[in-house]
Amino acid sequence: MxxxxxxxxxxxxxxxxxxxxxxxxxxxxxxxxxxxxxxxIGASILLAVATFTASPGLFAGILAGLCATLGAGFLFLxxxxxxxxxxxxxxxxxxxxxxxxxxxxxQPFALSSLAGKPILLKFFRGHW
Numbered sequence: 001m002x003x004x005x006x007x008x009x010x011x012x013x014x015x016x017x018x019x020x021x022x023x024x025x026x027x028x029x030x031x032x033x034x035x036x037x038x039x040x041i042g043a044s045i046l047l048a049v050a051t052f053t054a055s056p057g058l059f060a061g062i063l064a065g066l067c068a069t070l071g072a073g074f075l076f077l078x079x080x081x082x083x084x085x086x087x088x089x090x091x092x093x094x095x096x097x098x099x100x101x102x103x104x105x106x107q108p109f110a111l112s113s114l115a116g117k118p119i120l121l122k123f124f125r126g127h128w
Contacts, residue, residue, distance in 0.1 A: 002054060003051045003054040003055060003056035003057065003060040003061075003064075004056070004057065004059065004060040006047050006050050006051040006054060006060070006064070007047070007048070007051045007056065007059075007060040007061075007063040007064045007067070008063070009047055010043075010044045010045075010047030010048050010051065010063075010064060010067045011044070011063055011066070011067050013040050013041075013043055013044040013047065014040075014041060014044035014067050014070060014071055016040060017037040017038075017040035017041045017044065018037070018041075018074070020036065020037045020040070021037040024036075024037070028092055034078070038075065038078060041071045041074055041075055042071070042075065044067050044071045045067065045068055045071040045072060045075075047064075047067070048064040048065070048067040048068035048071070049064075049068065051063075051064035052064055096111060096121070098110070098111055098112055099111050
């Protein structure tokens with residue numbers, strides 16, 4: 001197989017893996033299935049390496065280099081920042097446990113004070 005189809009296949013595989021990653025992330029479905037897009041990215045990197053061994057032209061070389069760089073960077077970041085394996089305290093679609101905390105004015109706030117009303121809670125990690 002010549003270098004250009006290998007590079008195109010690698011780019012398509014990388015694009016598909018990133019698309020799948022974003023869809024799974026939005027659906028909160030990455031846990032336990034991260035290996036699917038990560039293995040697709042690994043295969044894309046292998047195709048980029050195979051492209052370089054097939055004496056690529058300018059287009060195929062640039063495309064393979066982009067695939068290898070982006071794929072390796074994504075894999076590095078995925079390994080560097082793994083998802084937590086702890087079960088979350090608050091799960092999507094489940095009731096929120098009762099809590100009390102100070103509001104933005106320092107006044108005490110209890111979740112039970114909003115019983116029976118639709119609410120949207122937004123938490124911030126801190127002030128930058």
